[in-house]
Amino acid sequence: xxxxxxxxxxxxxxxxxxxxxxxxxxxxxxxxxxxxxxxxxxxxxxxxxxxxxxxxxxxxxxxxxxxxxxxxxxxxxxxxxxxxxxxxxxxxxxxxxxxxxxxxxxxxxxxxxxxxxxxxxxxxxxxxxxxxxxxxxxxxxxxxxxxxxxxxxxxxxxxxxxxxxxxxxxxxxxxxxxxxxxxxxxxxxxxxxxxxxxxxxxxxxxxxx
Numbered sequence: 001x002x003x004x005x006x007x008x009x010x011x012x013x014x015x016x017x018x019x020x021x022x023x024x025x026x027x028x029x030x031x032x033x034x035x036x037x038x039x040x041x042x043x044x045x046x047x048x049x050x051x052x053x054x055x056x057x058x059x060x061x062x063x064x065x066x067x068x069x070x071x072x073x074x075x076x077x078x079x080x081x082x083x084x085x086x087x088x089x090x091x092x093x094x095x096x097x098x099x100x101x102x103x104x105x106x107x108x109x110x111x112x113x114x115x116x117x118x119x120x121x122x123x124x125x126x127x128x129x130x131x132x133x134x135x136x137x138x139x140x141x142x143x144x145x146x147x148x149x150x151x152x153x154x155x156x157x158x159x160x161x162x163x164x165x166x167x168x169x170x171x172x173x174x175x176x177x178x179x180x181x182x183x184x185x186x187x188x189x190x191x192x193x194x195x196x197x198x199x200x201x202x203x204x205x206x207x208x209x
Contacts, residue, residue: 002067006058009065009073013055013082019139020089020119021048026146027093027112031100047085054078083127090120111149115142 025040058064063078094116101109122138164172176185192198 002071005067005071005073010055010058013064014052016135017048017051017082017086017089020086020093021045023116024089024093024096027096027116030112031096031103047088051082051085054081083123087120087123090116090123094120111145115146118142 021044024044028040054064058076063076064082065076065079066074068074094113097104097109097112097116104112119135119139119142122134122136126132126135173185173187
């Protein structure tokens with residue numbers, strides 16, 4: 001029982017920063033790198049690697065967590081390091097949304113900020129009121145809403161060209177006029193001849209590739 005408890009706790013403490021790191025990569029790609037092939041910075045992975053190294057070596061030093069002779073779990077002094085790395089990626093994601101908010105629609109900006117803040121608040125509550133596990137519940141809550149948002153966004157974009165569909169474009173223009181009716185807005189329309197034949201000839205070929 002002790003072996004499995006240690007093993008499962010190690011998985012738990014490896015997964016937690018990995019989830020927030022994945023969230024950071026998603027936010028960065030959505031706000032900065034969407035449509036580009038810019039490589040990720042190697043130093044972003046450095047804190048995650050430190051956490052993995054500490055957790056995997058915990059059975060030898062017991063500084064991350066430990067179990068007493070009565071099988072009572074206790075946090076070690078290095079637990080703060082793992083928690084700090086977990087929150088680091090959350091704060092970095094929030095900062096990315098704030099910094100590149102001009103590249104996003106207002107409703108998308110507030111949603112991404114909200115998705116970043118909810119797990120942070122859950123983590124703070126969990127830290128102050130241990131052993132209440134509010135961080136996992138708040139993270140799951142944010143992930144569910146993010147999944148719904150991304151699913152809706154995929155419906156609004158054409159799978160071949162990645163351009164907005166006609167319905168989503170008209171909806172965005174209506175919202176734009178309602179939010180700022182007196183602010184000028186420019187729209188360019190392109191009419192491509194024989195688009196159906198081009199799509200039939202090269203669209204399927206692109207999807208196969």
